[in-house]
Amino acid sequence: MTIPETQFKTVFSDMVREKLPLYRSIAIGIVNSRADADDAVQSALLKGWRKRAAFKSDIAALSGWVARIVVSESYDQLRRRRKSSLMLEQFDPDNAGGRRDQREFARLDAAIEKLPELYRETVHIALFSKMTTNEAAATLDCSPNTLYQRLHKAKTLLKKHLRSRDDDE
């Protein structure tokens, strides 16, 4: 059923309240800065709001679509920050794990960034955001079976990227 325009702002606000922690969690995992994460989320939500007419009958599809846009906006934000030479340290060095972990995570993040968009958003939404398989599948608008296949393919590509970096080093 299509939601009338007059009620849609309320429905959209409720969706943002419910999903904001997820969107922020996805974004900060990529940009590692609260301000940049909020910028990326706001930009994704503005796109969602502008395209609302196409999703008025399916708010769940809109929230999943926004989650995927959050991933791509966060990477755009990361690229912009690198361009302006303000790249921050990856992860908190005071946290447990130390420098070896940092290096490994930085290599992994670089490999994830190289993945095609479909697999990149699968890793961030289905793995890092700690959703259940069904929740992640619904967010990514695919079946759990397709999600498993995408994760398998993403991992295969990650191994390939990590291996090529090993060879380079």
Added chain:
Amino acid sequence: MMNDKELNTLLARRTARQPVFSGDEEKFLANFWTEAERVRRFHRITVHRLYAAAALLLAACGVAIALYPSSEPPDDAFRQLSETVRIFGGDVGVVFLGGELATGERLRHDQPENLIRLELRKNGVPCELLIASADNDTVILDSPFTKGEIVVSRCDRDTIVLDIDIRFDDRTEIRTAVPVYSIGGDRYTANGNS
């Protein structure tokens, strides 16, 4: 070289270290709606300026057509549509409803290569619809008087189906699905005749 187990362990450790970000959601939401309103105003001003520029150019076109009348009047509508698309650019959805220009957003950003003309009925009165779209495109109308969307789906080489859901002044609605047929080149009509 990393094996499956090592990769899974690394991914699990990375997941466990996913930073947590909890902030003031209501403050974020308030900022979001302020920004949405700012963008809407900017968009509206831009569209109004484009509208004014297009109206001037279309008036000039009209004078030119009046001075040099064409032997094929139906072509004028297609010519007017393609000229408007040229003025507005590919990102803007261009629709004429009963001769009135209504602009909106397109979900695709490539050039709208199909020019479609068909006749609808608005409150029982014939109302010509002209729309420029790509194959499998959606045009979202959000002007003060005309809201809704037109979903364009290509069926085969010569046939396109329009799924129309438009509201006028939040009262009158047109909801219908109409096939249109190629009449040659990039032009389509409901009966396949120009």
